[in-house]
Amino acid sequence: MTERPTSTRSIRKGGRQLLMATNRRVYVNENDGRGRVGSNQSNTTECDSKNSTFNWSTNIGNAKATSVDVNGVVEEKYSDSNGTPLKNLVFKQLDKSPIEVHVRCIFMRVGEIDTLNERYYAEILFEASWEEPRLKGTPNEPFNEEIDWTPQLELLNGIGELNDTIAYSVCYDHQGLATVTEHHKVKGTLWERMELHYFPFDLQDLSLSITTSRSSKEMVFVKNLRQPSGANRRVFTDEQEWYLFEHVDIETKEEIEEYLDDGYNHSVVICSCHAARKFGYFIWNAYFLIFLITSASFATFPIPLANISGRVQISCTLLLTSITFRWLCNKALP
Numbered sequence: 001m002t003e004r005p006t007s008t009r010s011i012r013k014g015g016r017q018l019l020m021a022t023n024r025r026v027y028v029n030e031n032d033g034r035g036r037v038g039s040n041q042s043n044t045t046e047c048d049s050k051n052s053t054f055n056w057s058t059n060i061g062n063a064k065a066t067s068v069d070v071n072g073v074v075e076e077k078y079s080d081s082n083g084t085p086l087k088n089l090v091f092k093q094l095d096k097s098p099i100e101v102h103v104r105c106i107f108m109r110v111g112e113i114d115t116l117n118e119r120y121y122a123e124i125l126f127e128a129s130w131e132e133p134r135l136k137g138t139p140n141e142p143f144n145e146e147i148d149w150t151p152q153l154e155l156l157n158g159i160g161e162l163n164d165t166i167a168y169s170v171c172y173d174h175q176g177l178a179t180v181t182e183h184h185k186v187k188g189t190l191w192e193r194m195e196l197h198y199f200p201f202d203l204q205d206l207s208l209s210i211t212t213s214r215s216s217k218e219m220v221f222v223k224n225l226r227q228p229s230g231a232n233r234r235v236f237t238d239e240q241e242w243y244l245f246e247h248v249d250i251e252t253k254e255e256i257e258e259y260l261d262d263g264y265n266h267s268v269v270i271c272s273c274h275a276a277r278k279f280g281y282f283i284w285n286a287y288f289l290i291f292l293i294t295s296a297s298f299a300t301f302p303i304p305l306a307n308i309s310g311r312v313q314i315s316c317t318l319l320l321t322s323i324t325f326r327w328l329c330n331k332a333l334p
Helices: 280-300 308-332
Strands: 009-013 016-020 025-028 064-068 074-079 085-092 099-114 119-131 153-155 158-172 178-191 203-212 219-223 242-255 266-277
Touching: 099 203, 099 242, 099 266, 119 203, 153 178, 178 203, 203 219, 203 242, 219 242, 219 266, 280 308
Parallel strands: 025 158, 099 219
Antiparallel strands: 009 016, 016 153, 064 074, 074 085, 099 119, 119 178, 153 203, 158 178, 203 266, 242 266
């Protein structure tokens, strides 16, 4: 595996930002679901059992010794009933299904929504969970992100430097299956394309796009159905202008990066919350004033036809007023 940098930062890779950090923490859930362990000790817990994405056990009568190589291919060497090893008989599991990474996203705080520059500020908690076969039945074995498998997440729509805090937690069910969760707490400015076809009655999607450097044959994103996603409406900066919904949509798809030469599909997950614009401000402060200026143009009709100069003067004044008001509105309107 690649050595990690000496400080927490986001590394730009083309259109991506690789989320990496050295000061990571590993947790093992206790009975209350929380607890920290060091590198020499851990605690045994239980979590909800779920189907494993790997099939590591095979029911056979003969004794066997199983080993896993660097590429993750399982090799099984069998011995006959007399205990004589069959050295030349090696079975390899070539057709291995991709690892399912269950994702969950919580928008902890949504800041200012900049419609003009198509960006917004947010503090987001992103969680990715997967099953780790190496830790099965070994609650005292700590998780090491430098050695064990990780999804290698990358951010697609980040702008500038992001503050990313990464932590790991391990949960065991009653069967001894270990589920590792990678917690990302991302703070920063994210890019989002704003749809203004129905302005000021528009509904905007504020999304977080995450991908991975691993191919879709190795891992895929799956929506976490046990722990729902959501958005915190209590801490919302633009509450006077926008209405934030609590619901969060999670969409998974596969894409091929054009600048990569591997030719493989890469799984992408898009977590989106929704914000509806409060149109009352623009109705009263923009459209209503434009209506008054336009209605004032009818004041030229009561002026007698003999007073042409008066009609022209009023018409020019209203025209200049509408142009000036439009310049002022352009600074506030998207």
